Amino acid sequence: MRKNILRLLGENARISFREIAERLNISENEAMEIVGEMEGEGIIKGYKVIIDEKAVADNVVRAIIQVKVRPEREGGFNNIAKRLSRFPEVSSLYLVSGGYDLQLEVQGETLHEVATFVSSKLATIDGVISTATHFLLKKYKESGRILHDEDEYERLKITP
Amino acid sequence: MRMNMKDSKSRLEGKIAKHIATLPRSGIRDFFELVNAMDDDVISLGIGEPDFATPWHIRESAIYSIERGHTSYTSNLGLLSLRKEIARYLAQDYGIEYNPVNECIITVGVSEALDILIRAITEPGDEIIYHEPCYVSYAAEIVMAGGVPVAVNTREENNFALDPEDFRKAITSKTKAILLNFPCNPTGASLSMEQKKQIADIAIEHDLIVISDEIYSELTYNERTPTIASLPGMKERTVFLHGFSKAFAMTGFRLGYACGPAELIEAMMKIHQYSMLCASIIAQEAGEEALKNGMREMLKMKAEYQERRNVITKRLNEMGLKCVTPSGAFYAFPNITSTGLSSKDFATRLLCEGKVAVVPGTAFGKCGEGYVRCAYAASMSDIYTAMDRIEKFLLTI
Numbered sequence: 001m002r003k004n005i006l007r008l009l010g011e012n013a014r015i016s017f018r019e020i021a022e023r024l025n026i027s028e029n030e031a032m033e034i035v036g037e038m039e040g041e042g043i044i045k046g047y048k049v050i051i052d053e054k055a056v057a058d059n060v061v062r063a064i065i066q067v068k069v070r071p072e073r074e075g076g077f078n079n080i081a082k083r084l085s086r087f088p089e090v091s092s093l094y095l096v097s098g099g100y101d102l103q104l105e106v107q108g109e110t111l112h113e114v115a116t117f118v119s120s121k122l123a124t125i126d127g128v129i130s131t132a133t134h135f136l137l138k139k140y141k142e143s144g145r146i147l148h149d150e151d152e153y154e155r156l157k158i159t160p
Numbered sequence: 161m162r163m164n165m166k167d168s169k170s171r172l173e174g175k176i177a178k179h180i181a182t183l184p185r186s187g188i189r190d191f192f193e194l195v196n197a198m199d200d201d202v203i204s205l206g207i208g209e210p211d212f213a214t215p216w217h218i219r220e221s222a223i224y225s226i227e228r229g230h231t232s233y234t235s236n237l238g239l240l241s242l243r244k245e246i247a248r249y250l251a252q253d254y255g256i257e258y259n260p261v262n263e264c265i266i267t268v269g270v271s272e273a274l275d276i277l278i279r280a281i282t283e284p285g286d287e288i289i290y291h292e293p294c295y296v297s298y299a300a301e302i303v304m305a306g307g308v309p310v311a312v313n314t315r316e317e318n319n320f321a322l323d324p325e326d327f328r329k330a331i332t333s334k335t336k337a338i339l340l341n342f343p344c345n346p347t348g349a350s351l352s353m354e355q356k357k358q359i360a361d362i363a364i365e366h367d368l369i370v371i372s373d374e375i376y377s378e379l380t381y382n383e384r385t386p387t388i389a390s391l392p393g394m395k396e397r398t399v400f401l402h403g404f405s406k407a408f409a410m411t412g413f414r415l416g417y418a419c420g421p422a423e424l425i426e427a428m429m430k431i432h433q434y435s436m437l438c439a440s441i442i443a444q445e446a447g448e449e450a451l452k453n454g455m456r457e458m459l460k461m462k463a464e465y466q467e468r469r470n471v472i473t474k475r476l477n478e479m480g481l482k483c484v485t486p487s488g489a490f491y492a493f494p495n496i497t498s499t500g501l502s503s504k505d506f507a508t509r510l511l512c513e514g515k516v517a518v519v520p521g522t523a524f525g526k527c528g529e530g531y532v533r534c535a536y537a538a539s540m541s542d543i544y545t546a547m548d549r550i551e552k553f554l555l556t557i
């Protein structure tokens with residue numbers, strides 16, 4: 001049941017308890033309880049909105065930054081990753097396999113702001129060996145949602 | 161001009177075969193025209209096909225077929241690789257084994273499978289029993305093949321399952337076959353194991369062919385009981401019809417199949433080879449992809465239908481339209497007699513005043529009077545809006 005509720009919340013975080021209950025054939029109280037439990041246990045960490053950033057006037061510049069770091073004898077990549085994750089400019093951060101170690105998504109209001117973050121904050125941290133910054137140009141899909149327009153396809157209104 | 165029109169009309173009069181001229185148009189068709197004349201604000205619960213587009217990996221494999229130039233005819237029976245995949249799928253998920261070489265034919269939808277099967281077995285005057293309310297094509301298919309359709313009613317108090325005793329009573333010396341469709345369009349009914357056994361026993365006792373249209377079988381929300389074809393003594397007299405339209409959301413690919421005794425498949429193949437040649441190779445290759453890699457997406461759609469079913473049956477019952485919980489397919493079949501309206505009046509008024517399209521139960525047979533079919537192959541938000549609208553509409557009558 002938890003899985004099902006998480007799936008529904010993943011599709012629409014603003015779904016009502018009533019709809020959750022009706023769809024999964026449980027009572028509204030049960031739905032509320034289970035969600036409450038999952039919030040309490042930290043399984044649900046928050047609720048997020050997917051925004052079409054073009055539509056809001058404020059400029060947002062995003063970049064994906066690939067970072068190579070020198071792991072520490074104790075703690076490996078953890079300390080530096082934790083330290084980086086405290087920067088509000090970093091919107092997500094992953095340890096990845098392959099040619100580099102950490103992948104950051106960084107967000108700022110101008111190109112300059114992001115570039116400054118990289119050169120003055122990120123690159124100067126002890127343990128950071130190199131960075132490669134890729135500015136995002138256009139968003140086609142996010143969180144499982146396709147963001148480019150697809151023409152609505154009209155089905156027949158009545159079929160057998 | 162007028163003269164000409166009249167001329168051409170009279171010239172063709174008497175030229176159309178009588179059994180076709182007298183064949184009634186599908187009740188769905190009439191209603192379709194009414195709905196089409198309405199403005200765009202109508203929410204349709206009248207669509208008997210998935211609202212999902214075909215899963216992308218299947219669409220992509222169809223594109224790949226075209227890219228590779230796989231654009232030819234296939235063997236009449238269909239691609240052997242697809243038939244093998246079907247045999248594997250049925251053995252694994254339905255517990256019944258067919259020889260892909262001679263016990264399986266690929267058709268242009270279950271529609272064509274039904275057509276060629278009924279033509280293959282029907283001689284003038286042969287009776288074929290089927291249950292009503294049912295899919296709109298059955299009676300017409302039997303009539304077009306020169307047979308006599310014999311309807312047995314299913315009833316709400318049995319959750320619209322076929323009562324084996326009603327089936328027995330309909331049998332005469334002319335009965336050739338019985339046509340079953342569970343899960344059922346339009347009622348969503350399924351048969352219990354016990355009912356299947358009893359129906360099988362009666363079919364064996366009277367030496368009847370059993371046609372089992374199981375096009376909705378994946379969309380069974382309780383545990384799925386084994387197909388009637390798998391019961392002892394049944395494989396040699398049952399033709400199992402299935403396809404890709406519903407579970408894999410592939411209606412537009414027009415792909416189905418029939419599995420059964422080699423002799424019957426051979427007879428069907430003859431009609432198929434002369435009238436259809438083969439199903440589209442692009443659809444066949446896409447079907448193979450669906451069976452090989454499509455289970456996850458299919459189960460996702462099924463879970464979504466099940467949630468919609470929960471919502472729609474709960475809401476209909478709450479607003480006073482008694483509705484049996486459908487155990488399969490994507491149709492709810494609420495009882496609307498409490499409104500005092502006929503099915504047709506209810507559906508027409510709901511369409512014009514409430515802006516929701518449902519199909520009058522009578523489109524699926526006389527005994528559908530007092531019911532309407534609400535397809536829940538519509539988005540959840542449409543279902544919620546439609547339910548609110550129906551609730552409001554009920555207050556005005």
Ligand SMILES: Cc1ncc(COP(=O)(O)O)c(C=O)c1O
Pocket residue numbers: 160208268269270271272295341344345373375403404405411414415416
């Ligand atoms: C019970 C039943 N059988 C057969 C069909 C036809 O399916 P196909 O698309 O495979 O021709 C339908 C379609 O609505 C159906 O509901």
